[in-house]
Amino acid sequence: MDDSSTNLDRGLLVDRTPFPEKLDERLRKQFTFLIEVDQLKAILRQSPLACVERRENDAEHSWHLAMMVALLAEYSDEPIDVGHTVQLVLVHDLVEIYAGDTPLYDGVAEADQQGREQAAADELFALLPDDQALAVRALWDEFEARRTPEARFAKAMDRLQPLLLNWMARGGTWQAPGVTADHVRSRKAVIGDASTALWEAGRCLIDEGQKRGWSRSGEPPQ
């Protein structure tokens, strides 16, 4: 890949079947973005689904997090605005459309993750009308910064959901090479920044999984 090329150079999904010129310009931008983000459905995560034997994609994951926010908000240690938190999880993975998924236990990919994702956000959100580009960017920045109770709870759901899927799979990504139960514990501890009760439940599942041999004992990799 040429380093100077951008995703826009490679073309948009909508270029394959452009919308009629007579559509209102603002609406055409919104439709263009809504078609471009269809690609979230093709970004595979590491997590195994509970219902069938395949990996989860980012769109399914985002829907699942939104359901979790709606049903588990009562466990937030601080009051949160549920509707706003749902918006954070709906958009939190959009940048992966251009930047790709960075697996939780992949230290190498993690090193340049932030730069790749910032560039992806610049390109992707610019497809929207300016006011909405700013609004979606603000949601994504808020999620990343984790400075609001809503962002902390959204992040907690982002870590708790694969934990539940790994439990159902009796290990799942806990069994990836080099990953130990302590490593899992340290990466999941951010759940406790949002909810004491949910982190207690999460730890219970990690502990029980380790006891059953679904994860390795030993020191986390440095």
Next chain:
Amino acid sequence: MDDSSTNLDRGLLVDRTPFPEKLDERLRKQFTFLIEVDQLKAILRQSPLACVERRENDAEHSWHLAMMVALLAEYSDEPIDVGHTVQLVLVHDLVEIYAGDTPLYDGVAEADQQGREQAAADELFALLPDDQALAVRALWDEFEARRTPEARFAKAMDRLQPLLLNWMARGGTWQAPGVTADHVRSRKAVIGDASTALWEAGRCLIDEGQKRGWSRSGEPPQ
């Protein structure tokens, strides 16, 4: 299939890897429901994705509708509560986990759709703690009844989203046997109950698609 069997007779997903008994009972019910609804990711719709060549599943579709609500709410003819409308689309297809997807142009499956879906709702939502079972049921009932501006807008998104995907596919399900452009127009007209502007855009795409030969001319089937 034995007519008297229920989905619960066939067992829950969580039965494959039950959560530890020491988890709080209320939280265990919520986790049980959140795992059961993982099945939404395995329910295939008729719509083709824009990004890759496969059909869309209900979880991806629900996420996409939520994004559309957030970005297109400005076109609602009546003021709507965006957060509430997002909740309606997040849960609107859950009953299909037990009742299956009913394709939009399938008159036979449609005949007993309501009974199947009511029974599915009774079973599925009962997994939640009582207060949340009532709340999710109320959301689903509201979506189905279409008596609030939020429910009408949610329904409009449910019809507009596959229209956009069919446009991208240069026909998609518009080319299913027996389906004509007039049939598409009549099934999509509910978009106009929520938004004059979006229905104008929808009609523009259907008209243009028919002109390009992506759908059949002629009377809709009775």
